[in-house]
């Protein structure tokens with residue numbers, strides 16, 4: 651009898667446990683990733699059909715808010731770009747494990763995991779800028795036109811660039827070098843129209859650019875642009891082509907000349923043979 655009651659107790663308690671909210675797995679590895687203020691919260695594991703995730707985000711001490719795309723969802727990420735409207739504030743987010751969409755539960759509290767704090771203005775990565783380049787008449791100056799990367803922030807239906815947001819705090823760091831050299835020079839500019847002067851005439855230079863926000867303590871540098879080179883069309887042949895290419899060219903010419911000589915020699919000697927046999931053959935036919 652005693653055994654039976656304890657068995658019932660055990661069964662009851664396991665039943666209760668499986669029905670309780672705490673049977674839903676807690677979200678793990680809640681992380682932020684953000685570039686140009688496009689900000690994604692992600693976590694794991696993928697939910698089974700029995701449960702879903704809801705995201706609540708808040709500024710410390712402020713109200714909890716939700717993004718309607720991230721309520722009782724089976725996704726393991728949530729795009730909060732347009733939700734984090736106070737870009738100079740710091741946000742945290744809770745990922746709650748809740749019953750699936752369309753079901754109800756008596757539970758009021760669900761297991762949750764809290765993200766690290768994220769401060770958009772300070773933490774978002776700056777993406778790679780694009781630029782074009784023009785060489786001046788004097789061949790010693792190059793102008794770079796940088797396009798300020800656009801952000802996921804809108805103001806009055808207008809998409810803001812990183813310049814709109816960081817204004818004077820934004821600089822561009824330019825690294826450049828002669829095309830066939832390894833030593834690079836670095837200069838920083840506050841404008842997006844950049845003049846590089848005192849270049850060596852007749853040399854090609856390669857440039858790459860990244861945003862630089864010196865006021866930040868971390869993530870000061872943005873992602874690197876692709877490398878673009880100036881082309882100098884006045885370069886003498888010897889500079890444009892490497893010694894290997896020139897040697898290859900000479901070798902090729904020698905080969906062709908050799909081949910022609912060989913063919914001529916063989917052709918002539920055979921013709922001579924034919925002539926000889928011809929003079930010997932003719933009298934025989936006459937007989």
Ligand SMILES: *[C@@H]1O[C@H](CO)[C@@H](O)[C@H](O)[C@H]1NC(C)=O
Pocket residue numbers: 678679693694695696
């Ligand atoms: C969380 O991160 C750890 C270590 O990177 C990894 O082993 C684990 O599988 C991750 N969990 C989920 C649910 O992604």
Ligand SMILES: *[C@@H]1O[C@H](CO)[C@@H](O)[C@H](O)[C@H]1NC(C)=O
Pocket residue numbers: 673674698699700
């Ligand atoms: C989820 O549902 C499946 C069957 O649909 C069941 O086997 C499993 O135990 C449930 N898991 C939880 C945590 O409730």
Ligand SMILES: *[C@@H]1O[C@H](CO)[C@@H](O)[C@H](O)[C@H]1NC(C)=O
Pocket residue numbers: 699724725
């Ligand atoms: C996730 O939910 C959507 C509907 O919200 C559904 O169409 C989809 O099949 C679900 N995916 C999984 C893996 O359960």
Ligand SMILES: *[C@@H]1O[C@H](CO)[C@@H](O)[C@H](O)[C@H]1NC(C)=O
Pocket residue numbers: 782783784795796797
């Ligand atoms: C370079 O970009 C600027 C705008 O950023 C544009 O005005 C200019 O025409 C472009 N120049 C070339 C050569 O494409």
